[in-house]
Amino acid sequence: MKWISRILILFGVAPLLAHHGTFTDYLADKMLTMxxxxxxxxxxxxxxxxxxxxxxxxxxxxxxxxxxxxxxGILKKRNTHWSRDAVxxxxxIEMVCNAPRDLSIKMCRAQEFRINGKRLY
Numbered sequence: 001m002k003w004i005s006r007i008l009i010l011f012g013v014a015p016l017l018a019h020h021g022t023f024t025d026y027l028a029d030k031m032l033t034m035x036x037x038x039x040x041x042x043x044x045x046x047x048x049x050x051x052x053x054x055x056x057x058x059x060x061x062x063x064x065x066x067x068x069x070x071x072x073g074i075l076k077k078r079n080t081h082w083s084r085d086a087v088x089x090x091x092x093i094e095m096v097c098n099a100p101r102d103l104s105i106k107m108c109r110a111q112e113f114r115i116n117g118k119r120l121y
Contacts, residue, residue, distance in 0.1 A: 026098035026109040034064065034095045034108075038115070041087040043072050048082075050110075052093050066097050066110045068121060081120050091115045 036052040048068040055061050068075065075082040087093075093115055097108035113121030 024101075025107075026100055028098060030099040031111065032095075032097055032099045032108055034093075034097070036064065036093050036095070038087055038089050038091040038093050039063065040089065041084075043082075043084045043086075045071050045073075048072055048075060050087055050093065050113075052095070062106060065107045066095055066113075067107065068110050068113075075121075079120065081118075086120060087115055092117075 034052075034054050036054040038050060038052045040051040042049040042051075048070070049065055051063065051065045053061050053063055070078070072082070093113070094117075095108070095110060095114075096112035097110045100107055110121055113119070
């Protein structure tokens with residue numbers, strides 16, 4: 001009978017172990033602050049994502065992406081401003097996010113998020 005309870009515990013814990021670790025991809029102690037223009041917004045599970053271009057002082061343009069920790073459903077519950085139409089291409093974005101472990105990837109984890117000056121996240 002003990003083996004049955006161990007199997008049930010294993011199946012209960014397995015989904016938790018399957019979820020990726022946030023800070024395996026991002027640095028918990030290194031933040032980036034960026035300003036750019038939205039090119040794409042994906043209000044999808046498991047994590048909402050926004051893609052944007054950042055123009056450096058030298059005029060070079062880089063395409064970045066950011067993922068939120070929460071799913072669309074959780075974002076809607078926490079803040080009524082979130083929807084599929086909350087962010088549109090061409091919107092101005094201000095982002096504070098955890099830096100990626102590999103800077104060549106150009107993807108970060110959003111901590112603060114403003115669209116056209118309005119704080120959404």
